Amino acid sequence: xxxxxRDPIPAAKAVGAASEDPxxxxxxxxxxxxxxxxxxxxxxxxxxxxxxxxxxLAGHLRSExxxxxxxxxxxxQAMPGPALSVLPxxxxxxxxxxxxxxxxxxxxxxxxxxxDLLARFLEGETHPNVCGAAVEVLAEVGSPEAVPALTAxxxxxADEAFLSMAIDTVLARIGSGR
Numbered sequence: 001x002x003x004x005x006r007d008p009i010p011a012a013k014a015v016g017a018a019s020e021d022p023x024x025x026x027x028x029x030x031x032x033x034x035x036x037x038x039x040x041x042x043x044x045x046x047x048x049x050x051x052x053x054x055x056x057l058a059g060h061l062r063s064e065x066x067x068x069x070x071x072x073x074x075x076x077q078a079m080p081g082p083a084l085s086v087l088p089x090x091x092x093x094x095x096x097x098x099x100x101x102x103x104x105x106x107x108x109x110x111x112x113x114x115x116d117l118l119a120r121f122l123e124g125e126t127h128p129n130v131c132g133a134a135v136e137v138l139a140e141v142g143s144p145e146a147v148p149a150l151t152a153x154x155x156x157x158a159d160e161a162f163l164s165m166a167i168d169t170v171l172a173r174i175g176s177g178r
Contacts, residue, residue, distance in 0.1 A: 020048055026056035029068070038068070042075045054082035058090055061101050073101055077108040084109060087117060096127045103133040107140065114141040119149040128160045135163065139170045147174060 019025065022045065029041045045053045060072040076083040083105050090102035103121075106114045118134045118141070125131045131153050138146055154167040 020044075022048060022050075022053045022056035025053075026059055029072075030060065030063070035067075038071060042071055045075055046078055049079040049082055051082050051085040054079060054086045058086040061090065061098050062095065069101065073104050076105045080109050084113065091117065091121045096130050099125070099127070100130045100133045103130070103137050107137045111141045111143070115143045115146050118142075119146040122146075122149040122153050125153070128157050128163050131157060132163050132166060135166045135170055139166075139173060142170055142174050144174055147171065150174075
């Protein structure tokens with residue numbers, strides 16, 4: 001079978017080669033179904049990597065398209081500085097699914113920043129599954145400063161056995177200094 005080169009980035013062309021407006025890119029990303037074109041648009045977001053680009057990507061976290069949501073999370077993870085500008089709002093979002101996804105974005109923040117964000121988040125989070133996601137990230141980035149928030153969450157969700165066990169594991173890890 002002969003190899004045929006496809007037009008590599010039709011959606012990026014549709015947006016306009018000179019367009020650097022994250023709103024235009026976000027609109028194109030939302031319409032695009034071709035994975036290669038979607039990747040080209042996400043690469044443009046990475047090239048821009050500013051607060052407006054992060055906000056535009058964060059707007060897709062409510063998408064019904066799991067592939068699009070995951071691609072936006074990965075792109076936000078690759079631009080931790082700008083992603084930090086949207087994380088507080090994402091972690092305070094009324095939609096538990098958005099808050100849960102935000103914990104994944106926090107995972108790639110510098111360790112101290114991620115620890116502080118998630119410890120504060122854990123203090124007020126009311127959904128056990130979202131707390132579980134934050135605890136999972138704290139298992140990687142948690143420091144002794146997160147112990148009071150973890151201990152309070154454990155007491156608040158005492159009826160959630162999975163969460164108590166996960167928190168105990170993180171507390172043991174933090175206590176052992178690993």
